[in-house]
Amino acid sequence: MIEKLGNPEIGRRGLMLVLSSPSGAGKTTLTKLLRDEEPSLTLSISVTTRPRRPSEVDGVHYFFKTADEFKDMRDRGDLLEWAEVHGNFYGSPRKEIDKALAGGNDILFDIDYQGAMQVRKTAPDDVVSIFILPPSIPELRRRLERRAEDSATVIQQRLKNAKNEIDRWRDYDYVLVNDDLQATFAKIRAILAAERLKRERQIGLPKFVSGLLAHL
Numbered sequence: 001m002i003e004k005l006g007n008p009e010i011g012r013r014g015l016m017l018v019l020s021s022p023s024g025a026g027k028t029t030l031t032k033l034l035r036d037e038e039p040s041l042t043l044s045i046s047v048t049t050r051p052r053r054p055s056e057v058d059g060v061h062y063f064f065k066t067a068d069e070f071k072d073m074r075d076r077g078d079l080l081e082w083a084e085v086h087g088n089f090y091g092s093p094r095k096e097i098d099k100a101l102a103g104g105n106d107i108l109f110d111i112d113y114q115g116a117m118q119v120r121k122t123a124p125d126d127v128v129s130i131f132i133l134p135p136s137i138p139e140l141r142r143r144l145e146r147r148a149e150d151s152a153t154v155i156q157q158r159l160k161n162a163k164n165e166i167d168r169w170r171d172y173d174y175v176l177v178n179d180d181l182q183a184t185f186a187k188i189r190a191i192l193a194a195e196r197l198k199r200e201r202q203i204g205l206p207k208f209v210s211g212l213l214a215h216l
């Protein structure tokens, strides 16, 4: 339970904020802005078998693993969810997530639709999911090329997979078109602020209201 909501008797359950999108639509950029501006949000750092990109740091962007290491973690039940995406394995380690939730912190996931569905199944009341769409397919291609961290073959594969991913838009609570970055970021913060105030997340509220009513 974190932050008091206007009254010392009312606290809040942590929530799990899930961001998904086709590759290149802007999840990682938005995740970074969220981490900078919302320090109480804990980022779930995934494990992956994908090769590290030049700009990535092990333990910061991902924990980079061999296929055997990944399988060991998966088979031991160390992953809250996992999926094969663009030919590589990705998963969310359970330990840090459990620790953050137990401490009453909100958690941010940058995961694909397969992972999003698994997390929602595990904790339906605690997941808030947002799907990020690109403004157009030519712009999606431009963003993948401008990022300049993947080979032409990898970019081609990611564009091909975008169709399957975009088809999942209906499975999410919110859908945002990431045209202007700052505008999209402001919308995500508005969603987060509103979801944090949801009646169901306010622990102690029934007791508090009973207390109010007792004095009438």
Ligand code: ADP
Pocket: 021, 022, 023, 024, 025, 026, 027, 028, 029, 030, 143, 144, 146, 147, 178, 179, 180, 181, 182
């Ligand atoms: P994803 O994590 O969804 O694969 P990234 O966050 O890596 O995507 O973004 C892909 C590229 O697009 C990056 O170079 C990023 O700077 C750029 N980008 C992200 N959002 C926008 C935006 N709203 N307008 C223009 N460029 C953007």
Ligand code: 5GP
Pocket: 020, 021, 022, 023, 027, 046, 047, 050, 081, 082, 083, 085, 086, 090, 091, 092, 110, 111, 112, 113, 114, 115, 116
């Ligand atoms: P990238 O290789 O561009 O970092 O990520 C590729 C895709 O894998 C993205 O859609 C990203 O959200 C997804 N992804 C990253 N980590 C995880 C994870 O732990 N689980 C799942 N299911 N997907 C992930």
